[in-house]
Amino acid sequence: MKQIKIAFNLEPLYIPIEQILVTKFLAEHNRYARKYKQIKASIIEVGIIEPLSIFEIQSEKQMYSLLDGHMRFEILKELGFTEVPCLMSTDDESYTHNKQTNRLATVQEHLMIRKAIKRGVNEERLAKTLNIDVRYIKSKVNLLNGVCPEVIELLKDREISQQVFFILKKMKPIRQLECVEIMLSVNNLTVNYAKALLVATNPNFLVTPSKKSNKNGTSSDAIKKIENDIAHLHLQYKSIEQDHAQTTLNLVLAIGYLRKMISNNNIKNYLAKYHSDLLENFESLIQLDSFNSK
The missing domain is CATH 3.90.1530.10 (Conserved hypothetical protein from pyrococcus furiosus pfu- 392566-001, ParB domain)
Structure with missing residues (x-):
């Protein structure tokens, strides 16, 4: 070894x-x-x-x-x-x-603050040490209260806004986990996206169902459809991303073949005489590849 x-x-x-x-x-x-x-x-x-x-x-x-x-x-x-x-x-x-240094994740910061307080460091001293408002420390201490363990595990290495956790706490655990998995799948852990998922949540999966009517006239079904479409687009993007290397290689080989073919005067003259449009396209591809290689 x-x-x-x-x-x-x-x-x-x-x-x-x-x-x-x-x-x-x-x-x-x-x-x-x-x-x-x-x-x-x-x-x-x-x-x-x-x-x-x-x-x-x-x-x-x-x-x-x-x-x-x-x-x-x-x-x-x-x-x-x-x-x-x-x-x-x-x-x-x-x-x-x-x-080799990772910036401190939000969950890790919470755990460090909790550990410091457990060891006897009071909130006021922590706030003074970090040069921040004591209210921020208090919010950090209670950050994960009401967040299910599976969600904490998924987000333990992520640096995200603590507001996202406050939004997740408005949902029941099963919906919290579903939303976080969607956010991770589309690589979008922003507060606005979390809010959109909250709006799209069925009242049965909210800790305290909202009694407010939808003033914008946008149904939760429509928002749910948008949410699913975004997730589907992300899957398509990941599929294209995985095929990109092979597609690029095929393109390089094809342009190399075209360049070699056009260098043959007999073939070039034939194309110029009978297929001038094809020759023009072939030469454009070769020129574009040469430009991108510079």
Whole structure:
């Protein structure tokens, strides 16, 4: 069995700031961004959680190249840190770490907040740490209450609006699962699409059936038909996508054959004399292929 090479040493090192060289400079406007303020507030409140990623410069003694964490590095300098925790990379590729990093999914964020509160961190401190309104924390804590486990499992790695969960909670579990499967099949996890599915839901599958009449005159059957049509179109698209590679290969082979055929003067003269329209189309295809290849 082939061994997997570990990209970083597991134990963090504390490196003096002056021994770290940045590989890119942080734009001035980033210092006023919400993300910058959140990270700064987090470091002030609970300290540095994620170490920086560095690589030792072979030509320079005790000097290191910063691979990932430029924003944290600038904040630490601003706060007066003299040493910073770092993970030593075994590869000097500055994009490797970022490629293997997934942005925090909505469900994972909820679980992290719940875990922090369970450990004794109160909501006010969390809000201060993340530089956000405490009401946002409260909404995150209760995010998955009323959402069926199967839906949570399907969405656990997705970064989506929490409003989608609030819409799903208005439906019974079986309808929640059906809607999420439709949303995933068409790769549309937006709030508007979730709202459309809610409108198309039979009142029997709602937690609290709506008593409001449809002011727009659009029946739920019509919306259901649109929903099914979109799902059908997505399946057709996926089928075309799967055949695209083979179709492209066939086209390349066909154009190659046409190019070779037209290069024969006898064939070209015959087509020009008796089938000029075909020759014109063949030459157009060859020219178009040559243009796209540039």
